[in-house]
Amino acid sequence: MTSIQRRKAQGMREGLQSVDVFQTVSQIARHFDEACDWDEGAITLATLLDRTGWSRAEPVETVHxxxxxxxxxxxxxxxxxxxxxxxxxxxxxxxxxx
Incomplete structure (x- = not known):
């Protein structure tokens, strides 16, 4: 992975986190083409999750x-x-x- 691709994967990681999908940069690198398609709007989040096997995180309950x-x-x-x-x-x- 080039340094440019790594920076792009880091940016996509932040974008995925904003929709409750928590993956490492390495995990994104393994599915880089699919992640790029999602980032560019060519596929939906549902399609990305289906293709990669990733899932959205469950809401976290606050511990009192x-x-x-x-x-x-x-x-x-x-x-x-x-x-x-x-x-x-x-x-x-x-x-x-x-």
Missing amino acids: RAELPAGVLRHVRAVLAADGSAGSKEALGLLPEA
Whole structure:
């Protein structure tokens, strides 16, 4: 994959996230032609999902602070913060403040 294609895949990743489809740049690279077709409007999102086997994420329920013991919440936050991945950063944003 060229650097131009990689940047395009990163942009498509953001576009897919906006419609609740969460894929890595590597996953998008594997289906680059289909993703480009979707990005350019040549195919619908439903067609893209059908061709790639991807799916839309289920809505995330908010976790309320009272539902988690303080020690568990601190531990989960520490593990996610140490990981540093995009998914962990997203999960940290969904957790209530300790």
